[in-house]
Amino acid sequence: MQNSTQQGPQQNPGVVPRDRAVRVVQLTDCHLGPNADYTLAGVRTYHSFLEVLQRLGADPGNADLVVVSGDIAAQGVAAAYQLFSREMRTLGLPFAWLPGNHDLLERISDNPLLPPFKPVVELGSWRLICLNTAVEDQVGGYLAAEQLAFLDASLQALQSHPVALFMHHPPTDIGCQWLDRQQVGNGAELAAIVRRHGNVKAGFSGHVHQEAQVNFAGIPFYTTPSTCFQFAAGSDDFALSLDPPAYRWIDLYPDGSHATGVIAIDNTREQVDTHTAGY
Numbered sequence: 001m002q003n004s005t006q007q008g009p010q011q012n013p014g015v016v017p018r019d020r021a022v023r024v025v026q027l028t029d030c031h032l033g034p035n036a037d038y039t040l041a042g043v044r045t046y047h048s049f050l051e052v053l054q055r056l057g058a059d060p061g062n063a064d065l066v067v068v069s070g071d072i073a074a075q076g077v078a079a080a081y082q083l084f085s086r087e088m089r090t091l092g093l094p095f096a097w098l099p100g101n102h103d104l105l106e107r108i109s110d111n112p113l114l115p116p117f118k119p120v121v122e123l124g125s126w127r128l129i130c131l132n133t134a135v136e137d138q139v140g141g142y143l144a145a146e147q148l149a150f151l152d153a154s155l156q157a158l159q160s161h162p163v164a165l166f167m168h169h170p171p172t173d174i175g176c177q178w179l180d181r182q183q184v185g186n187g188a189e190l191a192a193i194v195r196r197h198g199n200v201k202a203g204f205s206g207h208v209h210q211e212a213q214v215n216f217a218g219i220p221f222y223t224t225p226s227t228c229f230q231f232a233a234g235s236d237d238f239a240l241s242l243d244p245p246a247y248r249w250i251d252l253y254p255d256g257s258h259a260t261g262v263i264a265i266d267n268t269r270e271q272v273d274t275h276t277a278g279y
């Protein structure tokens with residue numbers, strides 16, 4: 001695996017050879033606050049983020065690209081993105097990001113140490129498409145008309161490439177009623193585009209702070225646990241679980257197939273407060 005020592009916006013994951021599998025790592029829902037001791041649901045989110053980065057950094061397979069799928073910050077403050085950019089630079093792997101409902105896109109873009117939002121990333125024979133499902137002042141997701149039009153045109157132009165979709169909100173139910181109400185509101189429109197082109201091989205999101213795999217528009221769609229606290233699977237109402245911070249690895253093969261799994265930080269020093277009423 002490529003283990004680039006380059007840092008910052010100049011990183012170029014597109015140099016990965018087309019004849020071998022590429023590894024993507026998905027980090028999501030970091031909820032970083034304005035300082036290192038900011039705590040949510042009993043978890044110091046910066047410290048759990050560091051635990052995940054240390055585990056990732058120690059993995060000899062590492063990653064050709066890290067995708068951070070939104071809610072980087074808990075409240076969209078500039079200091080949170082400074083913590084994020086500093087630690088991602090220390091990690092030293094190429095990375096891409098997309099915004100979540102807790103982020104402020106302009107704030108992320110204002111940080112000169114972060115790469116710009118890149119909707120299409122070239123990675124070997126694969127193309128990753130990052131969509132923005134965040135809506136200002138709204139918890140739930142939605143794909144604006146220009147996002148759908150962009151995806152439609154991109155999939156048409158990328159007919160010879162397998163494509164993986166990344167977004168913050170899942171576009172369909174994952175079996176938690178309170179979170180299912182926050183899914184991408186017009187997921188059916190997304191599904192129609194995915195089905196029409198046939199080159200989207202898998203999709204990945206965050207937001208739901210739990211691992212799930214569902215069928216969406218004929219492709220496997222995966223959700224990924226947060227780098228801080230997790231929500232209880234199968235719950236009708238807000239509920240936290242004791243599951244530790246985690247991240248997802250995704251191996252993308254040249255023939256369009258993929259393999260994926262989640263790595264949890266079982267020895268985390270952070271302790272979830274399950275009595276928390278919200279976040």
Ligand SMILES: [Fe+2]
Pocket residue numbers: 071100101102168206207208
């Ligand atoms: Fe979210």
